Amino acid sequence: MHARAQAAREVPLDQYQPEYLTAAEYAFIMAATDRIIPEDGEGPGALETRVPVFIDRQLAGDFGTAADLYMEGPFTPTADPFLGTQTPLTPAEIYRGGIAAFDAWCAQTHNASFADLDAETQDAAITALSEGDVPLGPELREFWSLLLQNTREGYFSDPQYGGNAGMASWVYIGFPGARGSFFEWVGRPEAYPLGPVNIAGERA
Amino acid sequence: MARTDPKKDVVIIGLGWTGSILGMELAQEGLEILALERGPDRETVPDFQYPNVIDELKYGIRLGFMQKPRNSTLTVRRSLTETAQPYRRLGSFLPGDGVGGAGIHWNGQTWRPMAEEFRLKSYVEESFGADIIPEGMTIQDWGVSYDELEPYFDRFEYMAGIAGKAGNLNGEIQPGGNPFEAPRSRDYPMPPMKQGVDAQMFEQAARAMGLHPFPRPAANATQAYTNEYGMQLGPCNYCGFCERYGCANYSKSSPQTCVLDALKRMPNFSYKVNSEVLKIELAEDRATATGVTYFDEAAQEEVFQPADLVIVAAYSLHNVHLMLLSGIGDPWDPVTQTGTTGKNYAYQMNGGTSMFFRDVEFNPFAAAGSNGVSIDDYAINQIDFAREGFIGGSYITAGISNGQPIRGISLPAGTPSWGAGWKQGIGDWYGHSMSIGSHGSNMAYRDCYLDLDPTYTDRHGRPLMRMTFNWKDNDIRMTQFMRSKIEPIAEAMQPDSWRSSYKSEGAQYDVRPYQTTHNVGGAIMGEDRETSSLNRYLQTWGQHNVFVMGASAFPQNIQYNPTGAVGALAYWAADAIRRDYLPNPRPLV
Ligand SMILES: Cc1cc2nc3c(=O)[nH]c(=O)nc-3n(C[C@H](O)[C@H](O)[C@H](O)COP(=O)(O)OP(=O)(O)OC[C@H]3O[C@@H](n4cnc5c(N)ncnc54)[C@H](O)[C@@H]3O)c2cc1C
Ligand code: SF4
Numbered sequence: 001m002h003a004r005a006q007a008a009r010e011v012p013l014d015q016y017q018p019e020y021l022t023a024a025e026y027a028f029i030m031a032a033t034d035r036i037i038p039e040d041g042e043g044p045g046a047l048e049t050r051v052p053v054f055i056d057r058q059l060a061g062d063f064g065t066a067a068d069l070y071m072e073g074p075f076t077p078t079a080d081p082f083l084g085t086q087t088p089l090t091p092a093e094i095y096r097g098g099i100a101a102f103d104a105w106c107a108q109t110h111n112a113s114f115a116d117l118d119a120e121t122q123d124a125a126i127t128a129l130s131e132g133d134v135p136l137g138p139e140l141r142e143f144w145s146l147l148l149q150n151t152r153e154g155y156f157s158d159p160q161y162g163g164n165a166g167m168a169s170w171v172y173i174g175f176p177g178a179r180g181s182f183f184e185w186v187g188r189p190e191a192y193p194l195g196p197v198n199i200a201g202e203r204a
Numbered sequence: 205m206a207r208t209d210p211k212k213d214v215v216i217i218g219l220g221w222t223g224s225i226l227g228m229e230l231a232q233e234g235l236e237i238l239a240l241e242r243g244p245d246r247e248t249v250p251d252f253q254y255p256n257v258i259d260e261l262k263y264g265i266r267l268g269f270m271q272k273p274r275n276s277t278l279t280v281r282r283s284l285t286e287t288a289q290p291y292r293r294l295g296s297f298l299p300g301d302g303v304g305g306a307g308i309h310w311n312g313q314t315w316r317p318m319a320e321e322f323r324l325k326s327y328v329e330e331s332f333g334a335d336i337i338p339e340g341m342t343i344q345d346w347g348v349s350y351d352e353l354e355p356y357f358d359r360f361e362y363m364a365g366i367a368g369k370a371g372n373l374n375g376e377i378q379p380g381g382n383p384f385e386a387p388r389s390r391d392y393p394m395p396p397m398k399q400g401v402d403a404q405m406f407e408q409a410a411r412a413m414g415l416h417p418f419p420r421p422a423a424n425a426t427q428a429y430t431n432e433y434g435m436q437l438g439p440c441n442y443c444g445f446c447e448r449y450g451c452a453n454y455s456k457s458s459p460q461t462c463v464l465d466a467l468k469r470m471p472n473f474s475y476k477v478n479s480e481v482l483k484i485e486l487a488e489d490r491a492t493a494t495g496v497t498y499f500d501e502a503a504q505e506e507v508f509q510p511a512d513l514v515i516v517a518a519y520s521l522h523n524v525h526l527m528l529l530s531g532i533g534d535p536w537d538p539v540t541q542t543g544t545t546g547k548n549y550a551y552q553m554n555g556g557t558s559m560f561f562r563d564v565e566f567n568p569f570a571a572a573g574s575n576g577v578s579i580d581d582y583a584i585n586q587i588d589f590a591r592e593g594f595i596g597g598s599y600i601t602a603g604i605s606n607g608q609p610i611r612g613i614s615l616p617a618g619t620p621s622w623g624a625g626w627k628q629g630i631g632d633w634y635g636h637s638m639s640i641g642s643h644g645s646n647m648a649y650r651d652c653y654l655d656l657d658p659t660y661t662d663r664h665g666r667p668l669m670r671m672t673f674n675w676k677d678n679d680i681r682m683t684q685f686m687r688s689k690i691e692p693i694a695e696a697m698q699p700d701s702w703r704s705s706y707k708s709e710g711a712q713y714d715v716r717p718y719q720t721t722h723n724v725g726g727a728i729m730g731e732d733r734e735t736s737s738l739n740r741y742l743q744t745w746g747q748h749n750v751f752v753m754g755a756s757a758f759p760q761n762i763q764y765n766p767t768g769a770v771g772a773l774a775y776w777a778a779d780a781i782r783r784d785y786l787p788n789p790r791p792l793v
Contacts, residue, residue, distance in 0.1 A: 036623065042627070043631050068267075069292050070274055076287070079287075082715065083715060084292060084293060084715045148621065156609040157261035157610060158260070158261060173634035178259075182441065182567070183398075186399070186570050191565045191635075199256060
């Protein structure tokens with residue numbers, strides 16, 4: 001099946017029913033990922049590649065529930081960040097708390113929740129968040145790094161996880177996806193000619 | 205104790221690289237052997253099958269083949285006074301889990317240490333004087349020499365089917381190989397890998413500067429190959445999903461491709477999965493072990509498995525954890541500097557320079573775990589430690605091993621990490637960057653060690669192990685020296701721009717970014733029972749029927765990836781057990 005055709009048949013992003021996120025949180029994720037990987041310029045943006053769907057599904061699954069992480073106390077969320085994550089919260093809980101705290105900061109600083117700000121103000125707010133200038137509290141301090149990382153994951157991972165619709169990010173950068181065999185191409189100083197395939201065997 | 209099973213001749217803890225080798229070697233003696241593996245079973249089909257294994261999110265990012273901290277982890281602190289915190293999410297190092305261990309998802313860069321590294325303390329003292337060893341550095345000799353181990357390196361390399369080019373054959377320097385390596389008795393079993401555009405460019409630049417480039421030795425097959433156990437490898441197709449993945453193509457040397465099918469056919473060998481060993485049980489006089497206690501996941505009960513011989517092959521960190529939990533050796537005390545178990549934990553000091561070429565197509569996805577071109581001109585035996593002010597060395601390589609986009613796209617300095625500028629950057633620079641990396645030694649120190657954590661416990665209620673580790677000035681000076689050598693090579697290659705990343709003064713250990721799974725020491729081998737955990741045959745000094753495999757035996761870290769030496773030591777110990785120990789079980793030293 002042609003992957004773009006399949007992507008087009010999926011429900012439009014604004015009608016997607018989130019599994020984990022509330023409607024307001026989903027609106028935040030739509031708005032924030034749209035600034036992290038915007039549509040303008042060359043290459044697809046986060047919305048075209050359906051990154052919000054990916055993030056929602058990840059938060060609903062093992063990643064969101066910290067299924068693999070060591071979650072025994074005592075917890076010292078104020079420990080030196082170099083010692084790694086020390087929050088008692090799961091990634092899904094960090095999103096819940098982080099979105100609420102960041103939206104509250106946006107309301108206080110810019111008189112509207114993040115999703116309702118104009119793009120320029122949104123960028124200023126994200127800059128503040130990424131530079132640690134939004135006071136979230138130690139238990140939520142990984143909110144930005146998770147959001148950035150998960151956005152990139154949704155952009156670049158195999159489409160089976162809900163993002164990278166149409167393999168558009170792979171087409172854009174020239175990554176051939178799951179082809180997994182390049183013997184003749186090692187050491188050849190010319191661009192690889194074939195487009196990507198995904199794990200389901202579809203071509204972009 | 206819910207259950208005691210019938211006695212075995214040998215119990216092996218862990219069925220990764222060393223457990224598989226010891227299983228095969230001892231099974232050939234006709235002994236009744238049981239291997240206990242804490243994780244699940246894994247086979248090429250279905251676990252590494254194409255296309256499902258070509259899944260960056262599942263295996264490269266969510267680390268589907270690695271240990272889950274929820275089931276097994278440790279705590280980390282950077283000094284004797286800091287409170288250790290649990291390593292809750294994997295980052296800096298990625299221990300394996302399940303049959304094959306980390307041997308399924310390694311890169312396969314398979315090196316021999318330099319002869320000098322096996323007698324590092326003596327070499328330093330003889331060549332530069334004992335007073336260049338800084339206060340608090342606790343380096344030691346291994347108690348075994350390169351010459352003694354040479355046949356066992358050869359054995360491991362021919363079993364695993366390593367691809368490379370000899371640089372020193374019985375003392376004769378070979379063009380195109382590493383002229384600084386210790387002599388080997390014959391060439392590698394397979395010719396070297398094909399090289400990418402990046403490695404070719406590096407090779408040219410290095411040669412033009414009078415350096416000595418050679419192909420990096422690889423456990424990625426370049427030909428059809430059958431090893432001594434009748435196991436077969438097929439040539440690598442440069443799939444670009446090597447490290448962190450099992451090989452779909454029967455090309456990466458691993459317990460699965462090189463040992464396990466043959467071992468499973470031995471009627472006197474059996475193994476159980478989902479069976480985590482909790483403790484090695486000692487006899488009342490503590491002079492021997494009586495067997496092991498493990499948790500049988502299927503039966504949900506603890507089992508005592510009696511055995512005459514216990515092989516600890518659980519990966520370096522878990523080997524030491526089990527020894528600490530079982531009372532094997534006295535724990536190292538960094539204040540009184542007594543005891544041995546947990547002593548001399550060390551890591552790997554790496555750095556690198558990324559270079560950006562707008563007009564060069566590197567096709568980074570057409571790559572394997574171990575392709576690349578290296579130089580050893582700044583290796584341990586090439587550096588005047590007294591003049592440079594550090595002890596150590598590094599090999600230097602260019603060799604792209606994958607083009608997986610989530611794991612990171614190298615971008616020029618100043619590129620934003622999000623927004624339109626980031627998106628522009630990945631479009632401009634994906635496939636147009638390469639790097640030259642330094643893979644360096646790390647010395648041992650009084651206050652870098654492993655013991656039991658006072659606070660945190662695992663799901664069985666056992667104390668977690670606590671790692672105390674930080675970067676030290678000596679090793680930072682080493683990596684800065686490498687920077688001063690690599691940057692001129694990078695400049696000579698005339699990139700559009702370049703960017704360096706090396707640890708600098710005051711650098712603190714950060715557990716979050718991946719560095720290497722080259723955790724060494726903690727159960728070190730040596731000549732003296734007062735200063736080492738194991739004798740030269742990897743036998744514990746206190747319990748003669750306990751042998752401990754793995755890089756935990758390294759007294760400090762070598763400048764190379766560990767598994768070449770881990771494999772050689774496994775064959776060396778297996779040979780001592782077969783020839784010397786089984787006929788007359790006793791302390792071998
Ligand atoms: C991502 C990655 C890349 C690497 N790349 C390279 C490389 O290029 N070159 C190189 O030289 N080395 C490399 N290594 C290191 C290499 O994988 C190890 O050196 C090698 O696998 C060690 O062999 P081992 O037998 O000691 O441990 P392993 O092969 O890991 O086997 C240990 C086994 O013991 C099991 N186990 C642990 N505890 C218990 C217990 N209590 N009870 C029962 N079973 C237990 C584990 O589940 C595991 O299966 C890499 C490692 C990783 C993770
Ligand atoms: S790069 Fe080669 S050896 Fe590595 S996983 Fe792919 S085919 Fe196997």
